Amino acid sequence: MSYPEKFQGIAVLDHKDYKHPKKVSFDPKPFHPSDVDIRILNCSVCGSDCHSAQGNWGMKPKPHVVGHEVIGLVTKLGPNCTSGLKLGDRVGVGAQVFSCLECNRCKSNNEPYCNKFVTTYGQAYEDGYVSQGGYASHIRVHEHFVVPIPENIPSELAAPWMCGGLTVYSPLIRNGCGPNKKVAILGLGGLGHMALQIAKGLGAEVYAISRTSAKKEDAQKLGADHFIATKEEPNWTEKYYDTFDLILICAGSLTDVDFTTLPNVMKVGGAIRSVSIPDESQMLTLQPFGLVGVSIGNSCLGSMEELKQLIKLVSEKDLKPWIETIPISEKGVQEAFEKMERGDVRYRITFVDFDKEFGN
Structure with missing residues (x-):
């Protein structure tokens, strides 16, 4: 041929x-x-x-x-x-x-x-x-x-x-994911389920965050140490105050992410990173005080x-x-x-x- x-x-x-x-x-x-x-x-x-x-x-x-x-x-x-x-x-x-x-x-x-x-x-x-x-x-x-x-x-x-795997690996590794770190993966979908496995493979204590408990069993099979269902725990940001070194947002859209309260669960110096690239019409709203002691950003590939x-x-x-x-x-x-x-x-x-x- x-x-x-x-x-x-x-x-x-x-x-x-x-x-x-x-x-x-x-x-x-x-x-x-x-x-x-x-x-x-x-x-x-x-x-x-x-x-x-x-x-x-x-x-x-x-x-x-x-x-x-x-x-x-x-x-x-x-x-x-x-x-x-x-x-x-x-x-x-x-x-x-x-x-x-x-x-x-x-x-x-x-x-x-x-x-x-x-x-x-x-x-x-x-x-x-x-x-x-x-x-x-x-x-x-x-x-x-x-x-x-x-x-x-x-x-x-x-x-x-x-x-998909590389897109989540990069912000995890660049933001210190590893042993003795508490890392949360927000959104358990195509990207999030790989991010969860990678974070666990790197040695972190891993939390899966989803809106409901529908994917709790999946998260546990994928290696999550903890699971948070935000709609079923309305005060979850108070319960997990000052907990996380890193949160990786893998949701398909950012419109449901409350950036007003999310920084409360971060340790000082912690990082919130997103790999979500939604429809270009979406806009992100942040309150300046929510950035005190916490860095928020997007990661590219x-x-x-x-x-x-x-x-x-x-x-x-x-x-x-x-x-x-x-x-x-x-x-x-x-x-x-x-x-x-x-x-x-x-x-x-x-x-x-x-x-x-x-x-x-």
Whole structure:
């Protein structure tokens, strides 16, 4: 079989009709000397995919192939690749495919904060090519943004760590999550259930915070030491006054988070970090006195060094995201988007059977 001149993907052609994507062929980006081509085996579904497909973060050029939790096999290496990757290696790609790699941010392992950041889908490179994501036969990416996957991590379980896992690992590790720390995970969904496992794996005393006790059993199975149901404990911020070193907000929206009282449960010097990126119309309201002694901020993805650390932790601690699998296809993507819209996922979806849909 000759090497494909065009890649195939399941693409959104109309934001208003995003739940009816179509199979398309598209041109890959120009192949540069440090690039890697990957034949995709699995790609899991991130909430970002749905936001972007719907146009919640602005209109995207079409066709729009989303997906940025990619596992696949290396099929082509540029002549300047120096990372040690080999043809046939099983690797992962997350939500970033390019940065300048020369600025202070890149050199200090802060590539997601580089001014030349290119996300895995829907963003233009400097030459104008708009990136296409992982609901596809292949992906082409600079070797720096490719990570090897250990043999003991199944591909369908490896995929969610590439973005969702990394997104929560970065603020946890940067804010001191570890032994002798009390860490709360607010929101037990696709991101939160992985954050809970990671925090426990890092050695923290972990609290799961949810609106009701419906997910208490899940939280305990995932490793939570404590569970707080905020609607069932209306005075919970008083009960847990001065308790937490770190709270990581993994809720899909910030509108239900009371930033007026939340700082009360923090220790002095504690940190509240959010990885929620809701609809761009949402606004955050804070009272200045709520910031006294507490820092509040948002976190963006994570560095490639942090992704390598995370994959090592996942391998050593045998961490497993809770997933369901759906064969990749027009119908499969529609099903995934509908399940995400209903909130009917426990807790991630991974697409499988890429070879059946796109061929070898």
